Amino acid sequence: QNFRVYGLDKKIDVGFKDVAGLHEAKKEIMEFVEFLKNPKKYKNLGARMPKGALLVGPPGTGKTLLAKATAGEAGVPFFAISGSDFVEMYVGVGASRVRDLFQQAREKAPSIIFIDEIDAVGKKRHDRFGGNDEADNTLNQLLVEMDGFPTDSSVVVMAGTNRKDILDEALLRPGRFDRCIELNLPDIEAREEILKIHLKPLTLSNDMTLDGYAKRLAELTPGFSGAELANLCNEGAITAARKDKESVDQIDFEVASERVIGGLEKSKKLNP
Ligand code: ATP
Numbered sequence: 001q002n003f004r005v006y007g008l009d010k011k012i013d014v015g016f017k018d019v020a021g022l023h024e025a026k027k028e029i030m031e032f033v034e035f036l037k038n039p040k041k042y043k044n045l046g047a048r049m050p051k052g053a054l055l056v057g058p059p060g061t062g063k064t065l066l067a068k069a070t071a072g073e074a075g076v077p078f079f080a081i082s083g084s085d086f087v088e089m090y091v092g093v094g095a096s097r098v099r100d101l102f103q104q105a106r107e108k109a110p111s112i113i114f115i116d117e118i119d120a121v122g123k124k125r126h127d128r129f130g131g132n133d134e135a136d137n138t139l140n141q142l143l144v145e146m147d148g149f150p151t152d153s154s155v156v157v158m159a160g161t162n163r164k165d166i167l168d169e170a171l172l173r174p175g176r177f178d179r180c181i182e183l184n185l186p187d188i189e190a191r192e193e194i195l196k197i198h199l200k201p202l203t204l205s206n207d208m209t210l211d212g213y214a215k216r217l218a219e220l221t222p223g224f225s226g227a228e229l230a231n232l233c234n235e236g237a238i239t240a241a242r243k244d245k246e247s248v249d250q251i252d253f254e255v256a257s258e259r260v261i262g263g264l265e266k267s268k269k270l271n272p
Contacts, residue, residue: 002097003081008108012072019062019069020197020226021190025181029053029070032156036074036110039154050179051146052157054118054172056164057183060227063160066183067114070158077111079104083120083159086138094121094138102145102155110154118159124168139168146176185225192218194226198233205249217253224260232260 006012016026035042035049042049055063064080071078079101086094105111115121121138149155159177161167171177186194195214204213221229235256240248 001100002085003079003101005077005079005104006068007071007075007077011075012068012078014065014069015072016069018197019066020193021186022062022066022183025055025066025183028179028181029066032112033070033074036070036076036112036154036156039110049154049156051149051155051175052159052177053179053181054164054167054177055158055160055181055183056162057160058162058185058225060225061183061185062226063183064114064116065226067112067158067160070156071112074110074112077105077108078114079108079111080114080116083115083117083122086121087135091134092137094134095141098138098141098145102149105155106149106153111156113155113157115157115159117161118171119161119163119166122159122161122167122171124166139171143170143176185223186229188218188222191221191224191229194229195233198230202233202237203247205245205247207249213250213253216250217257220254220257228260232256235259 019026032050032053039049055066057063068078068080081097081101086097101113105113121135121142123135125136125139146157157177164180172180192214195217196210199210199213199217204210208216217229217232221232224232232253236248236253239252239255239259243252245252
């Protein structure tokens with residue numbers, strides 16, 4: 001099995017309370033939560049629910065987190081795979097992985113499938129350098145699966161990407177990924193909310209309250225994604241531990257932020 005499954009034996013313990021900011025995205029996704037909680041209500045009214053939602057945003061903005069929280073809120077199983085896991089050198093493997101994934105999700109419906117980095121399989125077919133039949137097979141199988149289940153089968157397919165513009169138009173047709181939800185880098189208020197979540201488990205020095213730290217760090221971190229903010233909090237704690245301190249203070253976060261920013265710049269240099 002090449003995908004991860006959550007929420008089969010025990011409930012998913014991630015919900016909207018764990019996702020800071022992203023108010024618009026949460027509002028849009030609420031409709032899927034309502035549907036997955038009570039598919040019958042929609043069926044009885046003859047409503048056709050959207051099958052798929054594309055979560056579009058820069059790396060680390062919480063696409064995976066939001067999709068998993070949707071499953072947590074609805075109380076349904078979550079099947080996750082990365083588009084890059086489909087890219088295989090053996091013919092037929094990608095397509096058969098897609099088939100297995102959909103089959104299992106249907107057996108456990110209502111459920112959510114999440115495909116991270118959909119662009120790895122969903123790139124425009126004519127844009128692929130030199131043609132790549134195996135990627136085509138995988139994409140075709142994905143289209144077949146999405147068309148093959150009736151709208152009332154209560155499997156919702158979500159996919160994450162930071163490059164909607166390179167996706168094959170076939171994926172965006174009605175009945176496939178027909179909803180597009182945008183996730184942006186957090187503004188100062190959202191950074192403060194995200195920091196509150198990730199500072200909470202830390203032992204902070206009592207120079208400032210947790211809210212005080214969150215406010216201060218939010219001011220110092222324009223351009224940081226949610227993932228980078230989470231990383232900053234953890235690096236701050238590691239910095240304090242290295243100095244054998246009993247609590248984390250502002251200086252530790254400043255040292256950590258240089259490391260997080262340094263890491264960013266290095267990775268930008270490596271992947272310009
Ligand atoms: P990628 O495009 O790299 O796959 P992503 O958009 O799927 O990234 P996630 O994997 O969901 O991003 O985010 C990574 C981690 O960053 C989360 O597990 C969480 O700890 C933190 N994070 C990101 N966004 C938020 C947010 N809005 N609120 C709280 N934590 C967040």
